[in-house]
Amino acid sequence: xxxxxxxxxxxxxxxxxxxxxxxxxxxxxxxxxxxxxxxxxxxxxxxxxxxxxxxxxxxxxxxxxxxxxxxxxxxxxxxxxxxxxxxxxxxxxxxxxxxxxxxxxxxxxxxxxxxxxxxxxxxxxxxxxxxxxxxxxxxxxxxxxxxxxxxxxxxxxxxxxxxxxxxxxxxxxxxxxxxxxxxxxxxxxxxxxxxxxxxxxxxxxxxxxxxxxxxxxxxxxxxxxxxxxxxxxxxxxxxxxxxxxxxxxxxxxxxxxxxxxxxxxxxxxxxxxxxxxxxxxxxxxxxxxxxxxxxxxxxxxxxxxxxxxxxxxxxxxxxxxxxxxxxxxxxxxxxxxxxxxxxxxxxxxxxxxxxxxxxxxxxxxxxxxxxxxxxxxxxxxxxxxxxxxxxxxxxxxx
Numbered sequence: 001x002x003x004x005x006x007x008x009x010x011x012x013x014x015x016x017x018x019x020x021x022x023x024x025x026x027x028x029x030x031x032x033x034x035x036x037x038x039x040x041x042x043x044x045x046x047x048x049x050x051x052x053x054x055x056x057x058x059x060x061x062x063x064x065x066x067x068x069x070x071x072x073x074x075x076x077x078x079x080x081x082x083x084x085x086x087x088x089x090x091x092x093x094x095x096x097x098x099x100x101x102x103x104x105x106x107x108x109x110x111x112x113x114x115x116x117x118x119x120x121x122x123x124x125x126x127x128x129x130x131x132x133x134x135x136x137x138x139x140x141x142x143x144x145x146x147x148x149x150x151x152x153x154x155x156x157x158x159x160x161x162x163x164x165x166x167x168x169x170x171x172x173x174x175x176x177x178x179x180x181x182x183x184x185x186x187x188x189x190x191x192x193x194x195x196x197x198x199x200x201x202x203x204x205x206x207x208x209x210x211x212x213x214x215x216x217x218x219x220x221x222x223x224x225x226x227x228x229x230x231x232x233x234x235x236x237x238x239x240x241x242x243x244x245x246x247x248x249x250x251x252x253x254x255x256x257x258x259x260x261x262x263x264x265x266x267x268x269x270x271x272x273x274x275x276x277x278x279x280x281x282x283x284x285x286x287x288x289x290x291x292x293x294x295x296x297x298x299x300x301x302x303x304x305x306x307x308x309x310x311x312x313x314x315x316x317x318x319x320x321x322x323x324x325x326x327x328x329x330x331x332x333x334x335x336x337x338x339x340x341x342x343x344x345x346x347x348x349x350x351x352x353x354x355x356x357x358x359x360x361x362x363x364x365x366x367x368x369x370x371x372x373x374x375x376x377x378x379x380x381x382x383x384x385x386x387x388x389x390x391x392x393x394x395x396x397x398x
Contacts, residue, residue, distance in 0.1 A: 030064075030327045032318055033072045033091035034311075035102035035112075036126070040078030041230040044260070045104045045307045049126055052304065052311040055290075055297035060315075064322040072097065076104065081111035088112040092119045098327070099124065099318055099334065104307075105227065106130040106174040113137040120331035122338065124317060126310045130174030131390035134357045135398055139331050141338050141357040143317060143350070144310040145277050147175035147225070148182040148390040150363050151254055153383045154275040155186030157365045158221060163187075163250060165195050167219040169210055169235070171226045172199035178390060179225045179254065187223075195219050200226070207235050211242040214249070221250040228305065232256040233264050240268040257368055260303045262375045270375065272368045277386075278309050278347035279364050281376045287346035304346075313345050349385075358388050 034053070036046035053071055062068055072095055074087040084103070091097045092115065100116060101124035103109040109128035113136035116123045125133060125142040131149075134140040158166065166187055170176035176199065184194050196217045198210045214222050222244060226232040236256050239245065251272040259280040262269060280287075280303065290312060294302035304312075320341060321334050329337075335357065342351045348362040365381040 028066060028327055029068045029070050030099070030318075030322050031070050031072055031095060031097040032099045032101060033074065033088075033095060033097035034126070035074045035076050035084055035087050035091070035100070035108070036307075037077055037104050038073075038075040042078070042104050042227060044229045044305075045127060046073075046075065048260070048305050048308040049102070049311040051294060051298055051302060052308040053315055055293040056312055056315040058297045059293045060319065064319050065326070067322055067327045069318065069322060074102075076102070076108055081107040084108040085111040085115060088115045092116075092121055097121070098329070099321075101314055102126050103128040106133065109133050109140070110136060113140070116140070116331075122321075122331045122334035124314045124338075126314055127307050128175075129178070131178055131358075131388050131394075132174070132397060138357075139335055141317075141335060141352065142359050143313045144306065145359060145361070146388040146390060147178040147254075149359075149361075149386055149388045150277045151179045151182045151225075151275055152186060152386060152389050153363050153365055153381065154223070154252060154254075154273070155183045155188075155192065156190045157275070157381055158187060158252065158273075159190030159192045163192060163221045163252075165193050165217075165219045166221045166223055166252070167195060167214045167217045168197040168223045169207075169214060170197075170199055170224065171231065172201050175227075176200075176225050182389065183223050202227070202231070205231070205234055207238040208242060211238045211244060215242055215244050215247060218247075219249060221252050224251070224253045224256060226256060228255045228258065228261070228307070233261055236261070236265055236269060236272075240265070255306055257366070257377060258305045259376055260305045262368065262377075265375075267370070267375065269368050270370060273365065274368075274377070275363055275365045276306065276377075277361050277363055278306050279366055279377050279379050280304060281371075281378065282347075284346065284348065286344050290346040309346050313343055313347075313350065316343055316345075317341060351385075353387060353391075356388070356391055358391065360385055360387050362386065 038046040076084045117137045129147040257274040339352045350361045366377040
């Protein structure tokens with residue numbers, strides 16, 4: 001029965017898309033439907049994405065060659081994949097969007113793969129980071145990152161800088177497992193030893209018992225990963241509370257040390273090491289312009305995160321598509337165009353693997369330091385134009 005209902009839903013979507021193509025053949029409006037969380041523990045991700053999109057349109061206007069680009073938002077809440085799929089169907093069926101995008105977590109993106117494949121809707125991933133996602137539909141393209149990609153330089157850096165043993169603690173879902181595997185692989189290749197590991201359920205808010213186990217391991221460093229927002233803030237705070245820093249353990253991670261979260265920790269996080277594809281304090285002209293646009297749009301000194309920069313670049317990708325193809329493009333035309341693009345992003349130059357439709361970008365190893373009285377990330381190493389290593393290591397995985 002469930003398969004029958006699913007088939008009926010997809011058929012309805014396909015019928016509607018075909019009808020929409022006919023009825024909107026002369027329309028000048030290009031609709032970009034974005035599904036992100038604006039409520040629940042990951043609400044900060046939706047807020048960051050929306051502020052970046054609004055800033056982009058204030059700076060660049062809402063029309064491209066006379067064609068209006070209309071952004072339609074949906075709140076997927078606290079990681080309800082079934083709800084995300086419903087929104088995708090509704091945006092395609094009722095709103096007749098030309099492009100879909102968003103998805104904070106991997107299950108949200110995977111939930112729409114069948115829908116966008118049947119409807120042939122180009123879909124821009126703005127955050128979800130599990131490597132396998134683009135292989136689930138030929139209509140996915142990712143402007144964010146993969147977990148394996150932006151953690152790949154960290155293990156090797158650690159062993160070259162005196163870290164001999166490590167404990168890993170990651171959220172127990174796709175990106176966390178990818179990061180655990182990639183950090184462990186690069187750390188052990190460099191001669192390091194992982195002395196223990198924990199995979200923490202996504203709904204856990206009390207990290208004390210996990211930190212206690214890490215403390216008892218007496219490792220040189222703790223590598224962590226949790227989705228950005230309340231979970232990652234709680235994990236970093238517990239590192240300090242349980243005395244791991246005082247015991248001499250180095251904190252290593254990824255997005256947990258984004259500038260947007262640093263005020264929550266203060267000086268306690270100084271010296272923490274992370275790897276990421278976007279260092280907010282970088283002085284590239286594109287980043288200076290990006291932050292200026294955000295400040296002017298929000299009316300405050302805005303602090304962007306990795307979702308904000310992905311949303312900004314996602315808008316660049318959509319605008320370039322409309323500029324080149326006009327408002328009547330098919331999904332195949334759009335994806336074929338998008339995967340050939342290069343963008344001068346605030347994070348650095350980005351391009352796309354034409355086969356995998358996944359992003360290629362610089363990855364930066366950073367240290368949290370106090371500069372002119374402000375706690376920020378400072379780049380200490382750069383690895384240029386990094387592909388997703390997971391795909392290279394798993395060429396046939398689907």
